[in-house]
Amino acid sequence: MIDTVVFDFDGTLADTNQMIINSFRHIYGMFLNKECSEDYIMSTFGEPLNLTLTRDFGQFDFDEVINAYRDYQRTKFNDEVTLYETVEETLEYLKNKDIKLGVATSRFKNSTMKALERFNIAKYFDSVVSADDVTKHKPDKEPLIKVITELKSTSNRTLYVGDSKFDIECALNAAATPVLVGWQSNSRELADKYNIEHVLEKMWDLTGMIK
Template structure:
């Protein structure tokens, strides 16, 4: 994959690079959708594929709160969250890295600090990164468990920059959803939409 000269320049000038995980670094979104479809069917929650991608990056519990409110249903949120996480764990061995993003990680590994800023739980992120042998590339991992406000709030990206000891405006961050891009821009960082890289 060859990056545009403009993007290469932006990445070269940055002091740190920050990556979302699901759908950006690792191709997990189709697997998460399968799990969500089973949960949605079980709890009779409408959840279309477009709505699923709109909520990409929102932690499981918050997604369930949103969906149940939209449907006007009261469900056992903790039980539904446990169901979704169990189904996802069972599917994650099928996950693979996204080649275009991994190539950027490998290009800058050892020359710039790198971090992950994900809406996944810490346990889920550590499991996936360990399974795919990706953890060693990153100097920091910030998850949904580490911040009070989640995407589209900028907190997870700001926390990643803080852990790298790099000013947000000196970071370039990578995302695959609209709310993720919103979070990056709200953090004062330069954003790269990986959907443009993997077309």
């Protein structure tokens, strides 16, 4: 029986896609004086930001690059980010059913908590594990296992809801059940590649999996 649901944040709970794309375009223009393709940026979704920035901007001071990225997001977050349809209603329903809820994200802790508080959904989660809480990142199982442990649950009773290959592989590596959101452009491709049984059309569909 499922008694625990853990969520990714970006692309799963909140539509941050365009803001992330715009943030990368901003720093590519600022530091490298060139454009960056949307397909490449989207291929990094789910990867810890520091890994992406170190790989692509290694010749620059890391703090300068990440500060420029964060500065852009601070000014644009309220205009460019929204919760996906039925997210808050679903979280409230699950919480009222005494389902344990957590977040395992590749975001940094500070920005994760600010985002959850911005949308007034932090109250639903008893464990939030971010990139700076672990030494190994998705697709490694460590972030998800840490949430499951903090929630005093077990992998076989846990759903992990995400939108990227990193989320799917993290769930599989942790022996939890992967649940894929169906609203990203590559959702069907990922579902087919990983033979995912549970694909959500909207977040509320998750309630049908909880008995």
